[in-house]
Amino acid sequence: MAGASTASANVIDFTDASTGTSGSILNGTVTWTMDASGYLNNSQSFDGNSTPSGTGLSFETDGYGVGMRDDEITTVSTNNFEWIRVTFSAPVLVDAIYFLDLFQARDGSSQEIGIASINGGHPIISLYASDIAGSGAAGFVGASFAAIAVTEIFFTVLSSNDNLGFADGALAGISFVAPIPLPAAGFMLLGGLGGLAAVRRRRKAA
Template sequence: MALGAVGANAAVIDFTAASTGTSGSVMGGAVTWTMTGSGYLNNSQLFDGNSKPTGTGLAFERDGYGVGLNDDEITTTPMRQEWIEIAFSSPVMVSAFYFLDLFQARTGGTLEVGQASIDGGAPVSLVAVDVAGTGAAGFVAAAFQPIYASVIRFTVLNSNDSLGYADGALAGIELAPVPVPAAGLMLLGGLGGLAMFRRRARA
């Protein structure tokens, strides 16, 4: 019943907010999420773009989450590929991913690509559009038809911006509302449970 009540509202898990840690809850507390990674999880870097993108619901207080004690980015080198994984206690509907610090080379020859794999499936790619060294935030959004997800793994493709190894920061996940039919079924289920409880109480 609680899920049905909040099903009409989309939500964003904002990894650019200073207060967002490595676990939390969504859908009115009905679903919890936990972040793990291939190393120390870090969102200590202040947002350093010359302007904050609009229309995302993100705070842009930080640059997002990365892996490493002194690094706020998910990095891929010829020797390793760092990752961050978000696991939900129950499936949720995701509709967008957000990255920061993904850049194209000034020459245009190379670029960074963030990737998100939902439940082990083919990755969703977030391709850099901002040019390195211009003061831009390296912000990329990937929006898509909502899909149920239990576990999402974020990595960065082995390409770069010609300034070093490929890297980028996880900025956010957008959750879509529960579809109306599903929300209605949950509401009916809750009402049915109440009716059964009342019958037992009368007996």
């Protein structure tokens, strides 16, 4: 499940410096909003030594975090953690989630883990760090999966860390699948019904 995902038809790019805390997708038919446990911040410039490919993300910034001076979602302990929530006005089909700034400890003893709880925790997607802290890498992790109908995603980071301060990571993007346009869906349905009718006529003729 973890690893870079190919770009889907649509992505909400939180690494784009112009992306705010609300917007619309699917030609304006669905709106989305973000809220958080504190001030939402995506002002930190992308600082990886290479740009991940195949995501549809711009990587102008490190993505969204929580705090006036912090671009990361930070967890101090299981009872002291920051979070970001993205809510959609109607169900959308999400097929990938992206984080930045998730790292493994240099000695391999622990790793940061981003968490996306979908629709109240059904399912919970875990994104495990693979880049080594201090290596200059971006700490990018993507999780791709079969499309899930989503109305709300709750993001946080587990308390395991890279042994450099507290566990933290930044929300980089959400990828979703564009639905079949209603006219096309109607034509497909009519085509399927027509095919069934033709099969019945053949059976009667036989």
